[in-house]
Amino acid sequence: MTATLTDLSQTRVTGLRCRECGTEYPADARHVCELCFGPLGVAYDHSAGLTREAIEAGPHTMWRYAPLLPSGSDPAERVDLGAGWTPLVRARNLGRVLGIRELWVKDDSANPTHSFKDRVVSVAATRARELGFTTLACASTGNLANSVAAHAARAGLRAVVFVPSDLEAGKIVTTAVYGQTLVAVDGNYDDVNRLCSEVADDLPWAFVNVNLRPYYAEGSKTIGYEVAEQLGWRLPGQVVIPVASGSLLTKVDAAFGDLVALGLVDEAPYRIFGAQATGCSPVATAFANGWDAVRPVRPSTIAKSLAIGNPADGPYALDVARRTGGAIGDVPDDEVVAGIRLLAETEGIFGETAGGVTVGTLRRLLRQGRLDPDVPTVIVNTGDGLKTLDAVAPVVGPTVTIPPSLDAFRAAGLAEENR
Numbered sequence: 217m218t219a220t221l222t223d224l225s226q227t228r229v230t231g232l233r234c235r236e237c238g239t240e241y242p243a244d245a246r247h248v249c250e251l252c253f254g255p256l257g258v259a260y261d262h263s264a265g266l267t268r269e270a271i272e273a274g275p276h277t278m279w280r281y282a283p284l285l286p287s288g289s290d291p292a293e294r295v296d297l298g299a300g301w302t303p304l305v306r307a308r309n310l311g312r313v314l315g316i317r318e319l320w321v322k323d324d325s326a327n328p329t330h331s332f333k334d335r336v337v338s339v340a341a342t343r344a345r346e347l348g349f350t351t352l353a354c355a356s357t358g359n360l361a362n363s364v365a366a367h368a369a370r371a372g373l374r375a376v377v378f379v380p381s382d383l384e385a386g387k388i389v390t391t392a393v394y395g396q397t398l399v400a401v402d403g404n405y406d407d408v409n410r411l412c413s414e415v416a417d418d419l420p421w422a423f424v425n426v427n428l429r430p431y432y433a434e435g436s437k438t439i440g441y442e443v444a445e446q447l448g449w450r451l452p453g454q455v456v457i458p459v460a461s462g463s464l465l466t467k468v469d470a471a472f473g474d475l476v477a478l479g480l481v482d483e484a485p486y487r488i489f490g491a492q493a494t495g496c497s498p499v500a501t502a503f504a505n506g507w508d509a510v511r512p513v514r515p516s517t518i519a520k521s522l523a524i525g526n527p528a529d530g531p532y533a534l535d536v537a538r539r540t541g542g543a544i545g546d547v548p549d550d551e552v553v554a555g556i557r558l559l560a561e562t563e564g565i566f567g568e569t570a571g572g573v574t575v576g577t578l579r580r581l582l583r584q585g586r587l588d589p590d591v592p593t594v595i596v597n598t599g600d601g602l603k604t605l606d607a608v609a610p611v612v613g614p615t616v617t618i619p620p621s622l623d624a625f626r627a628a629g630l631a632e633e634n635r
Contacts, residue, residue, distance in 0.1 A: 321563060
């Protein structure tokens with residue numbers, strides 16, 4: 217008999233396992249293997265099975281996939297702002313412009329704090345509460361800081377979030393408004409991350425992307441689960457995903473593997489592509505040069521949400537792209553801005569700079585012949601353009617400025633196209 221959703225959510229996690237040497241650990245707050253210093257991941261036992269019907273009977277949030285997540289077995293204990301089940305938009309207009317027969321946009325700007333980070337934070341914050349932590353913390357390029365502050369407020373926890381001091385003003389405001397502690401650090405994200413690693417060793421705080429990283433990363437899988445379910449329980453042929461740490465890309469791939477292993481979708485070939493800004497493209501550079509190692513860089517790009525010069529999951533992202541027959545591409549900042557505008561003008565979706573990177577890379581990969589325009593394709597928009605207004609403010613504005621008179625309006629010729 218197939219286990220119920222509740223049964224599975226109570227028995228699924230068996231512990232943590234090193235992604236390099238396979239050493240196993242208890243499911244507590246740790247992220248690095250003591251033997252080889254490799255990263256840890258969550259280990260599961262899904263042998264009891266799961267049905268589409270059980271998932272479809274769940275909430276219209278990411279928690280419909282609770283049996284496949286490492287926390288939240290008790291719904292009353294979840295730190296839940298309602299993230300997930302975001303729109304999968306059939307992008308017919310954008311597809312026509314680019315020459316793609318079937319194109320979809322997974323629009324995660326519709327999440328509560330307007331980025332996909334709500335998925336990972338909901339899982340990590342829930343696990344933090346299960347483990348008895350009272351302070352949530354993170355190193356962030358902006359979106360994660362927003363989400364950690366918001367989830368801590370909902371859970372009644374303290375939050376301390378660390379960001380680069382040159383972050384976009386919109387992301388500073390949309391973090392500070394939650395009344396938590398916001399620490400601006402003079403340095404880039406990699407400097408912030410190093411500081412947070414030191415603080416995590418010194419204080420009993422739950423750093424969602426440090427000591428709770430194995431659980432945090434699992435939240436990204438829900439994008440992959442949703443895409444397949446929203447496509448009618450089928451895998452897309454191609455997916456284009458922005459790359460910062462590389463974790464989102466690897467977890468979407470893992471999600472597709474979970475669904476196949478559980479018999480929830482038919483096994484089918486798919487290719488996964490990564491997108492970076494040229495000003496911070498260590499993974500794309502490694503892919504282009506055939507390297508197995510990702511060489512750190514100093515970021516210089518308007519796409520600050522992707523500006524991680526030493527991406528933790530970069531080598532694993534390379535592995536996924538190569539194994540699936542995909543690629544990791546990059547585009548300069550002018551094409552990032554063009555990508556933002558194209559997505560907005562064709563589909564009415566205003567993505568942040570990461571979305572511009574994804575659309576720009578999609579265009580470039582098509583021109584290079586790496587993407588098949590006849591295969592069902594999904595691109596992921598991870599955040600809201602209202603967070604990165606500075607990127608497009610110099611190139612958009614009023615079509616015309618006129619005095620308040622009908623004669624002036626007529627003289628501007630704006631009605632001519634409707635005659």
